[in-house]
Amino acid sequence: MRDTNRVERSLEWGMEWLRDFDSCSDRTDIGDPLHRMLKLNARIVSDSNEFFNYLTPSDFRLETRHPSLFPTNVRPETLALDRALKAEASAGNLDKVQFLRFTSPVATGYSENDCMNARWYPATSKDGACGPKQAVIVMPQWNADSFSHNALCELFNRFGISALRLSKPFHDVRRPSELERSDYAVSANIGRTIVACRQAVADIRSCLDWLELQGYQDFGILGTSLGSCYAFIAAAHDARLKICAFNHASTSFGDVVWSGQSTRHVRRAFERAGLNQEQAREIFNAISPRSYMRRFSSETKHVLVIHATYDLTFPLEFSRDVLSSFDCHKVNYVSKVLPCGHYTTGEVPFRFLDGWYLSSFVRKSFRQLDLAISN
Numbered sequence: 001m002r003d004t005n006r007v008e009r010s011l012e013w014g015m016e017w018l019r020d021f022d023s024c025s026d027r028t029d030i031g032d033p034l035h036r037m038l039k040l041n042a043r044i045v046s047d048s049n050e051f052f053n054y055l056t057p058s059d060f061r062l063e064t065r066h067p068s069l070f071p072t073n074v075r076p077e078t079l080a081l082d083r084a085l086k087a088e089a090s091a092g093n094l095d096k097v098q099f100l101r102f103t104s105p106v107a108t109g110y111s112e113n114d115c116m117n118a119r120w121y122p123a124t125s126k127d128g129a130c131g132p133k134q135a136v137i138v139m140p141q142w143n144a145d146s147f148s149h150n151a152l153c154e155l156f157n158r159f160g161i162s163a164l165r166l167s168k169p170f171h172d173v174r175r176p177s178e179l180e181r182s183d184y185a186v187s188a189n190i191g192r193t194i195v196a197c198r199q200a201v202a203d204i205r206s207c208l209d210w211l212e213l214q215g216y217q218d219f220g221i222l223g224t225s226l227g228s229c230y231a232f233i234a235a236a237h238d239a240r241l242k243i244c245a246f247n248h249a250s251t252s253f254g255d256v257v258w259s260g261q262s263t264r265h266v267r268r269a270f271e272r273a274g275l276n277q278e279q280a281r282e283i284f285n286a287i288s289p290r291s292y293m294r295r296f297s298s299e300t301k302h303v304l305v306i307h308a309t310y311d312l313t314f315p316l317e318f319s320r321d322v323l324s325s326f327d328c329h330k331v332n333y334v335s336k337v338l339p340c341g342h343y344t345t346g347e348v349p350f351r352f353l354d355g356w357y358l359s360s361f362v363r364k365s366f367r368q369l370d371l372a373i374s375n
Contacts, residue, residue: 003073005180008265011273013037014191017108018044021051034275037190037283044194044286048295051286052237054105054202056209062120063099070172072143072181098122100164105206106199108192113174113184116203119146121153121163134366135162135211136220136243137204139227142262143182146172149224152355159363162216164207168227169196186226186257188269190283197287200230205238218369220302220362224248225314225342229289235301236292243365245304245358248311248342250318251290251325254281260313262342290325297329302365306336306357308350313342334361 013033015022022040044051066089069082088094098120107114118137136156140148146167153163167174170184185196208219220243223231228246235241250256257263258270258277270280285291303326307319326333336357340350 002075003181005074006265007181007183008268009183009188011269011275012189012191014189014193014195015040017189017191017195021047034279034283038285041283041285045291048237048286048292052198052201052205052233054205057102057105057116057206060100060102060210060213063101064096065099066094066096067119068146068173070146070175072145074180078145100207100210102206102210104169104199105202106195108169108195108199110170110176110184112176113170113199115174116206117167117173118164118207119150119153119167121157121165123157123160123162133215133217134160134220134369135164135216135218136222136362137207137231137241138163138165139168139200139204139221139223139231140165140171141225141227141248142168142186144168144171144224144227149222152222152358155355155359156362159359159366161220161362161366162211164211166200166203166207168230169199169203186263186266188266194284194286197230197233201234201237204230204234208238208240218242218366220244220365222247222358222362229253229287232289232296233287233292236289236296239299241301242299242369243302243362245306245361246322247306247354247358248308248314248319248345249289249305249322250314251288251293251321252281252284252318253288254284255318256314257284259315259318262313289322293325293329297326297331300332302361302368303331303333304336304357304361305333306338306354308338308340308342308345310339310341310344 018040069085071078071082100118100120102116104114104116138149138153149165153165156163171182184192186193219240221231221241222245224247228249235244258267258280305322323335338350344350345354
């Protein structure tokens with residue numbers, strides 16, 4: 001409620017974003033848009049290999065520049081930090097860092113968004129040689145600024161694990177200039193929201209390709225909130241992701257949009273258009289983890305799930321449903337519970353508990369992978 005710059009937009013079906021999967025796109029009689037979107041979701045789920053398929057980019061490159069905050073709220077303290085960072089960069093007091101850039105395999109028509117960005121945290125051995133073969137991809141939460149989760153990446157480096165901290169679609173440097181927040185990642189435009197997930201999955205898998213080119217062999221992924229949804233679907237479609245840490249998770253994208261406090265403005269758009277919760281759930285089946293639970297469970301993975309007891313953004317019932325689904329599909333997982341809410345996970349002392357659970361799990365899981373290979 002502190003963030004006053006959320007924009008309420010009208011419902012748009014966004015069929016044009018899914019033209020390649022929409023069998024009705026070449027017809028003049030397209031019928032009821034809700035029925036059409038439900039059919040489209042069913043087709044995506046049944047042929048998800050094709051939907052989440054991608055071509056490896058040919059323009060991987062590392063750029064060196066000053067990091068910028070790219071704030072998503074207009075709180076005075078946030079804007080003051082942004083000004084301070086810019087002043088330090090101008091004065092030469094802020095170190096430049098490396099970012100992996102490439103053209104996203106999924107085009108959205110927004111030039112900023114279609115150039116993928118990931119801050120690179122390479123781990124080095126004690127003698128300074130770059131040698132680790134283990135890397136983790138980090139996917140922060142919705143509306144994260146560009147500094148969110150960077151401390152986790154630095155912690156992974158201490159354990160000899162390299163990290164790529166991704167800018168999700170429509171986030172930080174990828175955010176179109178007309179936006180203050182990362183609205184286009186989750187909005188009342190159904191097709192664009194689905195394509196944002198499609199792009200995120202393709203970007204994650206492309207990052208794995210780049211890491212393999214650098215000699216890395218073992219891969220994990222850490223996703224928080226919206227990032228956990230993207231991470232789950234990527235892991236369900238790419239067997240290279242053997243370690244998965246889900247920091248706030250839900251099985252249903254639509255239920256979170258309908259019930260979460262952070263998406264009340266999106267729900268209002270749905271309600272004005274006459275939609276109910278069940279319909280909201282079904283129009284996002286294509287990007288709901290529950291749709292790919294069987295695929296996810298078909299490969300042996302090391303899995304951590306963290307949820308918060310007082311979470312009003314990912315309500316507790318949906319987080320518990322993740323655990324029930326894992327039990328049903330015989331997924332071997334570790335569950336941790338934080339006595340806080342969704343956003344207070346980032347506050348002291350809960351962020352230290354959260355960071356410990358995440359980092360220790362990832363470290364232990366990579367060690368187990370090493371032992372399995374050795375044996």
